[in-house]
Amino acid sequence: MTLDRDAIADRLAAAGYIADRDLATALWLMEMLGRPLLLEGEAGVGKTEVAKALARVHEAELIRLQCYEGLDQNAALYEWNYQRQLLAIKAREGTGENADDIEEHIFSEKYLLERPLLAAIRRPTPPVLLIDEVDRADEEFEAFLLELLSDFQVSIPELGTVKATAVPRVVLTSNGTRELSDALRRRCLYTYVDFPDEAREARIILARIPRIDTALAAQIARMVAAIRREDLAKAPGVAETLDWAAALLALGARELAPDLVDETLGVLLKYEEDVRRVRGATAAAYVDDLVAAGT
Ligand SMILES: Nc1ncnc2c1ncn2[C@@H]1O[C@H](COP(=O)(O)OP(=O)(O)O)[C@@H](O)[C@H]1O
Ligand SMILES: [Mg+2]
Known part of the structure; x- marks a missing residue:
């Protein structure tokens, strides 16, 4: 194809x-x-x-x-299945079978671990x-x-x-x-492979979490893009974005709000210093931007 x-x-x-x-x-x-x-x-x-x-x-x-x-x-x-080989050898002990034949047998497909x-x-x-x-x-x-x-x-x-x-x-x-x-x-x-841009990340959220609202997905993508521009110990990956989206959906969120962001930041950011940097005024300012931009 x-x-x-x-x-x-x-x-x-x-x-x-x-x-x-x-x-x-x-x-x-x-x-x-x-x-x-x-x-x-x-x-x-x-x-x-x-x-x-x-x-x-x-x-x-x-x-x-x-x-x-x-x-x-x-x-x-590949490896050889030593245990099975040993058992096979034991089983043949005393049967008079010659050593070469036994060896050939135990190094065959049957004892191969792919x-x-x-x-x-x-x-x-x-x-x-x-x-x-x-x-x-x-x-x-x-x-x-x-x-x-x-x-x-x-x-x-x-x-x-x-x-x-x-x-x-x-x-x-x-x-x-x-x-x-x-x-x-x-x-x-x-x-x-770079972090997705905002539009693509919104599409990823929708593809992975189909029950989520399109508007909320767009807000999340924009927020994550803004947070990634901060000087962070570890910028959130797509996995974290998806976890965050799932968490917000589970909380029944329809749109982002400063308190909601603060309470759920631990899903997105995994270092104390990063959470501290974003929580509060920074997050609130981003939410303001979202509202102003009408996303
Ligand atoms: N472009 C994408 N489309 C759909 N899902 C994605 C995309 N990028 C990342 N994901 C999801 O994000 C998560 C992390 O992706 P993963 O492939 O494990 O990252 P990596 O291997 O780069 O560390 C996975 O759940 C994956 O399904
Ligand atoms: Mg990987």
Whole structure:
């Protein structure tokens, strides 16, 4: 299925993801060129969700590899089920079966534990492979990834070489806590995912929380945009915006008011200094602006 850029954005929206033009273009190029896509940006801007939405659009399976410090090839690719292997050996003890046969048996498919990367290259229909927060893994793992992403094949000493029959769509995300290698960047298409602008954030709220009033969604988006311009320890991500919108809806709010904002700021801001900065006069002034602008 080859879609043009606008069609991709429309399909994503139908799948609950509101993309801007840069991202829609990147996803389109990813289809055209069959290359992995690296998404970089702050926490909570919607990077992980891109892969989930892409899987929904293509009705493909989503396979996720969550990266972390110390992640190694075994945990990412495959492991042997030692316990089962031991049981199998025990069961054969005293049967006179020769050691080579036993070894061949216990290093077969039956005892293989497929981990995300092997799963992704062995699926008959191409899945979406999400390699999430790749900046958390170490450089050695990154080098291994690069190799895998170059030819989509791995060799398992006991079983031989496995090559992807269908190349998966690959999305990598990074929160930028560590510089990724140039080699990995070169292998991928790249998009920086920024906080959405006000209009897009309002659309995101409506897409995710359909029961909310359009006017309230617009107010929330405008308020969040204003709050993000403050000098904060941690600017709220889209996740926090959505939590806030859900909280306001649960409280039966029809529009923002200074007290209401003050009381619910802890849903949006997660540092005491940030709450202190916005609560009170600042929040009230923003609400005044909303009223003056008629949003
Ligand atoms: N453009 C968007 N359209 C719809 N939902 C979004 C969008 N961006 C973010 N979200 C929602 O915001 C939350 C945080 O997004 P997530 O992908 O987890 O962020 P990240 O991976 O960048 O930290 C999720 O609940 C996601 O569904
Ligand atoms: Mg994420």
